[in-house]
Amino acid sequence: MGCVSSKGQPPASRGATGSRAAPPAVAVGPAAVAGHQPSAKADARRSPDDPIFTTKLAATGQPKELRSGLLAAIDVTGEGATRDYFIESNLGHGSFGEVFRARHRHQPSRTVALKVMARERIKVTSIQREFAVMEAMGSHPGIVGYHGCYKTPEKVTFVLELMNGGELFERLVHKGAYTEAEARPAFRRIARALAYLHSRGIVHRDLKPENLLLKEDSYTSEIKIADFGLSQLIRSSERLVKVCGTWAYAAPEMADAARPGYDTKFDTWGYGVILSVVLTGFHPFDPEGGLPVDTIKHRARNAIWDFDQQEWEAMSAPARDLIRRLIVKDPERRLSAAEMVEHPWLREHTPMFNSPGSPSTTSARHALRSTTGAAMQDATPDPDGPVVAEPFDPALWLTRTERWRPSAGLQAGATLG
Structure with missing residues (x-):
C-alpha cells in the first residue's frame, strides 16, 4: 500500500489488499523529499482524475502563479512517506487518522510529525481544502511548519514540524494559567502568525488551546498554530x-x-477567548466552571462576560483592554489581526508590569519560594524585551493548579458542524 500502516511499520513489497502491489505514491510540496526535485515527467504521471490535484484553485482567489505551482510541485516516490521516514512512535489519533513521530532515513537528525489521513474516513473535499491551504500557507515562525505531502490511493500524509511540548490545553490543565510575562512573547508570535495567515487569505476557523502546540515542554516554549483541517x-x-x-x-x-x-x-475572537483562558485559568463565559452547556453557549453567542473575578484584579490595564477589544459580539468593532499586532500589550519590547501587589512569578520555582515571603529580585528573561525585576506578594499568590477551573466549554470535542 505505500504510506504509513496502522502499526507504524514500512509497507511490505506486496500491496496490503493482495499480491498485486498498489499504485505508486506521490510526494507534493515545498520539501517533500530531500534531494528530489519536481519534474515535468513526474507531473505527467499524476492521475488526472485525482480530486486532490484537480481542485479548482482559481476559485480561491490565489494568484495564478501560485495555483499553477500547486499543480506542478509533484514528484513520484514509490512507497509513500515510509520511503523517506522511519516511524518511531504514535503521537495520537483522531477522526481523520493518526499522527506519528518519524525520522528521516537519510538525515537521522531530522525528525518530523506525519499526519496520516485515510481517504475512506474523510471527505475528499476536506482533504482537498486542507491541501490547498497548506500549500498556499508558506512559512511563518508562529505556525507549525509544513514540509510537503505524500499520497497513495488509500492515504494522504502531511509532513509537519515536530512539536515536542504537546497541546496548550494540556499544559493549562496540568500547570495552570500563565502570568503576563510568560504569555506575552508567545501570544505576540501567535498574533503575528494570524495576521500573516489573513494576509494570505486564510481563515483558520478552529483556534482553541488544543490547536496551539508547544515546541518544548517548558514555561518559555514557543507556541505555534496547528491543525488546518x-x-x-x-x-x-x-x-x-x-x-x-x-x-x-x-x-x-x-x-x-x-x-x-x-x-x-472570526479568528481574532477565538484568540481573545484563548488569551483570557491562558491568563486567568477559566473560560470567560463560565468563570466558576460549573455552568450548563446551553448557558455557556448563550453567554458566548451574546458576548456576556465581565472582569469581576479576582484574577482580573491582578491583570494589567493593557491586557484587559486587548481582551475587551477582541471578545466583542459585533465583528465591525472587533480588532483585526493586523490591528491586534499593534496593540500596546503585544508591541515589541514593551515591558509589562503587573498591578501593584499582584502575582508576578515567571516560572514554577517562584511558587515554591512564595512560602518564604521573600521579595523576588530575579525574573525569567523575556526574549523580546528587557528583564524586569518585580516585587512579589505571597499573600495574593494563587498556585498554578488553583488558577485552572475545568469547564464544559473547555473540554475537547465540543465541536460544531
Whole structure:
C-alpha cells in the first residue's frame, strides 16, 4: 500500500489488499523529499482524475502563479512517506487518522510529525481544502511548519514540524494559567502568525488551546498554530457561512442568522477567548466552571462576560483592554489581526508590569519560594524585551493548579458542524 500502516511499520513489497502491489505514491510540496526535485515527467504521471490535484484553485482567489505551482510541485516516490521516514512512535489519533513521530532515513537528525489521513474516513473535499491551504500557507515562525505531502490511493500524509511540548490545553490543565510575562512573547508570535495567515487569505476557523502546540515542554516554549483541517481560503470581500469549529471558541456571527456570514475576524475572537483562558485559568463565559452547556453557549453567542473575578484584579490595564477589544459580539468593532499586532500589550519590547501587589512569578520555582515571603529580585528573561525585576506578594499568590477551573466549554470535542 505505500504510506504509513496502522502499526507504524514500512509497507511490505506486496500491496496490503493482495499480491498485486498498489499504485505508486506521490510526494507534493515545498520539501517533500530531500534531494528530489519536481519534474515535468513526474507531473505527467499524476492521475488526472485525482480530486486532490484537480481542485479548482482559481476559485480561491490565489494568484495564478501560485495555483499553477500547486499543480506542478509533484514528484513520484514509490512507497509513500515510509520511503523517506522511519516511524518511531504514535503521537495520537483522531477522526481523520493518526499522527506519528518519524525520522528521516537519510538525515537521522531530522525528525518530523506525519499526519496520516485515510481517504475512506474523510471527505475528499476536506482533504482537498486542507491541501490547498497548506500549500498556499508558506512559512511563518508562529505556525507549525509544513514540509510537503505524500499520497497513495488509500492515504494522504502531511509532513509537519515536530512539536515536542504537546497541546496548550494540556499544559493549562496540568500547570495552570500563565502570568503576563510568560504569555506575552508567545501570544505576540501567535498574533503575528494570524495576521500573516489573513494576509494570505486564510481563515483558520478552529483556534482553541488544543490547536496551539508547544515546541518544548517548558514555561518559555514557543507556541505555534496547528491543525488546518477546517481552514479555508477566502477573498478579501468574501464571507463564509459554514458552521464548523468548536463552539466554546467560535465567534457569535457564525450562529447569527441575521448576519451575512463571517470573515477573518472570526479568528481574532477565538484568540481573545484563548488569551483570557491562558491568563486567568477559566473560560470567560463560565468563570466558576460549573455552568450548563446551553448557558455557556448563550453567554458566548451574546458576548456576556465581565472582569469581576479576582484574577482580573491582578491583570494589567493593557491586557484587559486587548481582551475587551477582541471578545466583542459585533465583528465591525472587533480588532483585526493586523490591528491586534499593534496593540500596546503585544508591541515589541514593551515591558509589562503587573498591578501593584499582584502575582508576578515567571516560572514554577517562584511558587515554591512564595512560602518564604521573600521579595523576588530575579525574573525569567523575556526574549523580546528587557528583564524586569518585580516585587512579589505571597499573600495574593494563587498556585498554578488553583488558577485552572475545568469547564464544559473547555473540554475537547465540543465541536460544531
